Amino acid sequence: MDMPPETTETQNPGQRPGPGEAGAVAVDGPILALSGISVRYGAVVALDNVSLGVRRGEVVAVMGPNGAGKSTVLKAIMGLAPVVAGEVLWRRERLAAATHEIVKEGIAFVPQGRRVFTHLTIEENLEMGCLHLKDKAEKQRRLDGVMRIFPILQSKRGDMASAMSGGQQQMLALGRGLMAAPDVLLLDEPTLGLAPIVVGEVFDKVSEISETLKTTIMVVEHNIKGVLDIVDRAYVLDKGRVVFTGTPKSVRESNILTEIFLGKSGAS
């Protein structure tokens, strides 16, 4: 079983990326990048020397089976994971370590499982997304902007978030992330636990955000089919390592996903 060339190259992360998609990242310079990041939870190695990045305006997916370290990638960026080696680069410079400083830099994180505040109204939930924004007019402008993208939030703005369905809560979580007017939006499993019809809606909204707001997006997903339709590039992680990088087309054409999802990773 032959590995595609990209696979073999990214199997040795830390080396210069080879030609192709990964090489293009280096030329353009990613706005946000992980460089040789290793994360360890006790004895468990969650990420092992992972390097990946996202360019301005790009939508990038981080995929892989359960336990591959997908979510840890985002947590490492947000300063929420114990990074033991490597660094996170933001506009070519080392990113701050404290979460509140990272947020100020213009990176918003939409955590897994929606995590909306059920005892606050939808509008209050959204306002939680833009801390330190004292300018009322700007806040209103952002609210209006989010409501335009998610009309459902407009119609229910005074309702408690607990009264919403899972899909609506996910829209709220996305909207709350956008309230920070971020340059980069990090989405952790935005379709987790949603009905198939809603999954499509969420992906459509992610595309819409990318197109209308030009927000750079890094999305961690287990839902491979859906996410490959909306991204520019994808990283495939397995056992804490990047095992493939490429366009959605190259991911589909390679058999990498079949291999790692069927447990034939064999690369060690």
Next chain:
Amino acid sequence: MQPPADSQTRSAPNSRSPKALLAAAKTNVELWANLLIIGWALGFMLWKGVGFAIAIGTVFAIWAILTVSLNLVVGYTGLLSVGHVGFFGIGAYTVAILTSRAEYEQLRTEAIPTFGWPFFAALPVGVLLAGVIAVAVGVVFNRFRDDIYVLVSFGFAIISFNVFLNWRGLTRGAFGIHEIPRPAVGGWVLDGELEFLVFALAILGVIVLLSWLIVTSSFGRVLTAIREDEQAIAVFGYQTTHYKLAVWTISAMMAGLAGGLFAGWTSFVDPNSFILLESMLLVAIVILGGLATIWGSLLGAMAFVLLEEGMRFLPFLPAIHVGQARLVVLGILLVLLMVFRPQGLVGRYKL
């Protein structure tokens, strides 16, 4: 924490028909709790006379300041602290030590430093001291959460009690400090019970207003978010430890204020007023009234005071057992409440 089960009954009165309204009212526990406690208070006042009502009112005001302030921490922010009584004691002892003249002392070996300050000079110092200690304690407490938080706050209550009891050079230990003067402004002394009640209720009013401003502000919304999901709010760039420390300190200062008021009212403090049990009672009252509701804390404090004072008049209960009996009754009430109405009398959230 789950949304309340009775959200249906709450919205039911929207239906216009009187029958539906009546049916909704019948199952509206909140309404009944309000009617019962307020009716009980009024009935008690009529039965026992105005003088008794005034005394009860002052006790209520002091307890209510404590429960409303504790609710900011326990109810709104979700930090289950059983150490609130420590700050109550700090406020009380500060006022006692600063105002007492200790001329009554027979036993000079128990002499403590006396200052003879006026009450209104000592009260802010008590509040401030409670605040300063709260900051120091809160910085440490912020490292903990959930059950460990309960334990460390438990520890604080015990430590503060032991300081009151054993730092005899300052507190006179178990003898307590006597003859704390009543509050006075110039020549006008609040020595009447009614005057003190008005004063205490005025302070309670300020505390309620302040708490209301806090919980309805954006600061209060962050507190709610911390209670619901501290990690989620942290990823939006909120430094939750700052918020927790702030509300903890504000709450402690309010408790210190209640303590100063208590010292001025009883004109005597000893460590027994600040035992851990009182802290437990406070938490129980907050839960009984309802978490994250100011009105619930007022109602809970009222119910507690009525219960406590009301049991004195039970014909079959000897006076000396009233103290123990109130705990039994409160304990049973709390168990029943947790089983049948975990969100408290008028609360929205479960613990």
